[in-house]
Amino acid sequence: MGHGGGGALSAELVEHIFAPAFGSPSGVLAELGDSAVVTLGGARLAFSTDSYVVRPLFFPGGSIGDLAVNGTVNDLAMSGARAAYLSCGFILEEGVATDGVARVAQAMGDAARRAGVEVATGDTKVVESGHGDGVYINTAGIGLVPAGVDIRPQRAVPGDVVIVSGPVGAHGVAIMSVREGLEFGSAVESDSAPLGGLVEAMLAQTRDVHVLRDPTRGGLAASLNEIAAAAGVGVVVQERSVPVLPEVANACAILGLDPWYVANEGKLVAFVPREHADAVLAAMRAHPYGAEAVVIGECVADHPGMVVARTGLGGTRVVDLPMGEQLPRIC
Amino acid sequence: MGHGGGGALSAELVEHIFAPAFGSPSGVLAELGDSAVVTLGGARLAFSTDSYVVRPLFFPGGSIGDLAVNGTVNDLAMSGARAAYLSCGFILEEGVATDGVARVAQAMGDAARRAGVEVATGDTKVVESGHGDGVYINTAGIGLVPAGVDIRPQRAVPGDVVIVSGPVGAHGVAIMSVREGLEFGSAVESDSAPLGGLVEAMLAQTRDVHVLRDPTRGGLAASLNEIAAAAGVGVVVQERSVPVLPEVANACAILGLDPWYVANEGKLVAFVPREHADAVLAAMRAHPYGAEAVVIGECVADHPGMVVARTGLGGTRVVDLPMGEQLPRIC
Numbered sequence: 206m207g208h209g210g211g212g213a214l215s216a217e218l219v220e221h222i223f224a225p226a227f228g229s230p231s232g233v234l235a236e237l238g239d240s241a242v243v244t245l246g247g248a249r250l251a252f253s254t255d256s257y258v259v260r261p262l263f264f265p266g267g268s269i270g271d272l273a274v275n276g277t278v279n280d281l282a283m284s285g286a287r288a289a290y291l292s293c294g295f296i297l298e299e300g301v302a303t304d305g306v307a308r309v310a311q312a313m314g315d316a317a318r319r320a321g322v323e324v325a326t327g328d329t330k331v332v333e334s335g336h337g338d339g340v341y342i343n344t345a346g347i348g349l350v351p352a353g354v355d356i357r358p359q360r361a362v363p364g365d366v367v368i369v370s371g372p373v374g375a376h377g378v379a380i381m382s383v384r385e386g387l388e389f390g391s392a393v394e395s396d397s398a399p400l401g402g403l404v405e406a407m408l409a410q411t412r413d414v415h416v417l418r419d420p421t422r423g424g425l426a427a428s429l430n431e432i433a434a435a436a437g438v439g440v441v442v443q444e445r446s447v448p449v450l451p452e453v454a455n456a457c458a459i460l461g462l463d464p465w466y467v468a469n470e471g472k473l474v475a476f477v478p479r480e481h482a483d484a485v486l487a488a489m490r491a492h493p494y495g496a497e498a499v500v501i502g503e504c505v506a507d508h509p510g511m512v513v514a515r516t517g518l519g520g521t522r523v524v525d526l527p528m529g530e531q532l533p534r535i536c
Numbered sequence: 537m538g539h540g541g542g543g544a545l546s547a548e549l550v551e552h553i554f555a556p557a558f559g560s561p562s563g564v565l566a567e568l569g570d571s572a573v574v575t576l577g578g579a580r581l582a583f584s585t586d587s588y589v590v591r592p593l594f595f596p597g598g599s600i601g602d603l604a605v606n607g608t609v610n611d612l613a614m615s616g617a618r619a620a621y622l623s624c625g626f627i628l629e630e631g632v633a634t635d636g637v638a639r640v641a642q643a644m645g646d647a648a649r650r651a652g653v654e655v656a657t658g659d660t661k662v663v664e665s666g667h668g669d670g671v672y673i674n675t676a677g678i679g680l681v682p683a684g685v686d687i688r689p690q691r692a693v694p695g696d697v698v699i700v701s702g703p704v705g706a707h708g709v710a711i712m713s714v715r716e717g718l719e720f721g722s723a724v725e726s727d728s729a730p731l732g733g734l735v736e737a738m739l740a741q742t743r744d745v746h747v748l749r750d751p752t753r754g755g756l757a758a759s760l761n762e763i764a765a766a767a768g769v770g771v772v773v774q775e776r777s778v779p780v781l782p783e784v785a786n787a788c789a790i791l792g793l794d795p796w797y798v799a800n801e802g803k804l805v806a807f808v809p810r811e812h813a814d815a816v817l818a819a820m821r822a823h824p825y826g827a828e829a830v831v832i833g834e835c836v837a838d839h840p841g842m843v844v845a846r847t848g849l850g851g852t853r854v855v856d857l858p859m860g861e862q863l864p865r866i867c
Contacts, residue, residue, distance in 0.1 A: 254659050
């Protein structure tokens with residue numbers, strides 16, 4: 206299961222199996238961003254895909270349908286692109302209730318309208334009972350990258366300010382709670398949301414945002430490690446500055462999870478040049494999906510490839526890349 | 537299972553569930569072509585997706601890996617586009633052998649190089665044992681549509697000549713043979729092939745090709761019916777002119793299948809204005825993947841929405857839209 210978890214085992218699969226087999230004449234696959242940026246007919250396009258296998262299909266704050274839209278919209282947004290068109294491939298298990306499929310499709314349609322993206326093309330396959338799990342969805346998306354925008358993990362440089370758009374860990378905890386039938390006082394809802402508008406607001410302040418990443422599988426810790434490794438820089442995070450909702454913190458304490466490693470579906474991490482950080486942060490806070498944005502740390506030249514947390518007591522600890530997702534099938 | 541078979545039940549799912557839920561501001565989803573044609577940044581792009589759930593993963597003449605490339609490349613080609621970039625989403629079942637995944641990935645890479653398309657972005661999910669079937673693959677693709685090209689089912693008009701690029705039914709029979717352990721004298725191989733180059737050769741004769749369709753699930757019969765319905769025209773096919781390899785005909789006779797309804801993965805059906813038909817046919821025959829192309833019929837104003845076969849004895853019979861695919865999970 207770890208190979209699908211977005212951590213070290215997933216990276217190994219890509220590095221040792223997929224990348225060598227596929228090759229990449231343009232080198233775009235090797236960039237390993239949330240989406241690829243390609244040029245076609247003179248247009249610079251972001252292009253991305255994700256499959257969605259979350260269980261259960263409906264959970265507090267969302268469903269597989271809106272994840273399938275928001276997840277791919279967000280991958281495109283992490284290249285600075287506003288999603289324009291989505292494709293949609295369903296793999297249905299024989300015997301799944303038609304009205305369940307209809308509810309999922311309705312959730313996708315509603316999410317697409319909220320995100321301002323159009324489902325342009327689709328496909329449906331049916332597999333025998335026992336060879337699927339009700340509904341699996343794949344979406345791919347395309348969107349235009351604005352002129353002058355070049356956002357990718359390799360662009361992080363020492364001096365960059367690291368911003369997170371809000372409290373982390375809610376999505377994974379929401380899935381875990383409903384799956385296990387657990388209650389933690391107040392219910393935790395998934396943060397599933399489309400981030401194209403938030404990114405647009407940030408880019409209106411400066412086109413020179415260096416890195417954007419949506420911390421899904423593997424959470425904030427995996428995203429920061431991937432960026433540190435890709436750019437060959439160090440990252441220092443002020444431990445106390447990373448926002449975590451009290452109910453998420455409680456649930457994590459009970460379940461033995463670390464919220465920094467838990468998946469988000471409506472948050473982003475940004476690496477922004479220091480001179481633009483205040484303006485970008487203000488623009489984020491003025492947007493509904495960035496109202497609780499905060500600076501959590503900075504990019505440094507020391508310990509390249511490594512993420513370090515400064516604790517409240519003045520100590521430091523290494524924030525490792527997780528081997529795999531702590532919770533299977535959360536997206 | 538019939539809802540995934542590409543026939544009447546699949547059409548019902550799209551018409552009654554997906555299309556109403558998703559909406560389609562631009563109307564592109566309602567066109568129901570093999571791929572959508574959208575405009576982005578001034579570029580006219582074909583965009584398409586398919587999931588691949590074929591069993592077994594390797595079969596005579598191909599594998600799930602090359603189907604996943606060729607199938608999407610061909611969907612784009614049916615809009616006149618040469619595929620440029622593919623996305624690739626794997627859903628792996630826990631416990632699947634890593635070297636099996638590597639072989640599939642290698643087959644995809646080889647197929648991509650043959651088709652001249654680049655895998656630009658990807659995703660991997662893992663589901664528990666018993667909730668998948670080794671490997672499921674989704675690919676989506678984008679490609680440029682040349683200026684002046686407008687190929688879609690709605691453009692069929694009475695007078696168009698109907699051409700098929702070669703003998704039909706091989707893919708489905710190849711899958712069926714290996715799955716059931718049957719032998720039919722000489723082995724039947726899948727016709728899996730990328731058709732972008734063949735379409736380019738056709739468009740070099742005239743940009744005014746009206747309709748292209750790759751007869752996958754539901755076979756030639758489903759494709760002709762879909763075109764007749766979309767354009768509101770009749771189609772007349774000369775029964776004896778439809779090429780079927782002797783070993784495919786034999787296998788179909790034993791299995792009780794009709795080769796017109798069996799899936800192909802490297803064939804196309806073209807509706808071409810009469811004045812260009814000879815030139816287009818000659819260009820197809822000069823291409824390796826169209827060497828056995830023949831005229832099989834014509835488009836008529838009579839019996840709109842209906843496909844009719846003229847038999848060798850001078851009679852006629854209606855060629856129905858199949859309810860579903862005769863063989864489950866052939867792509």
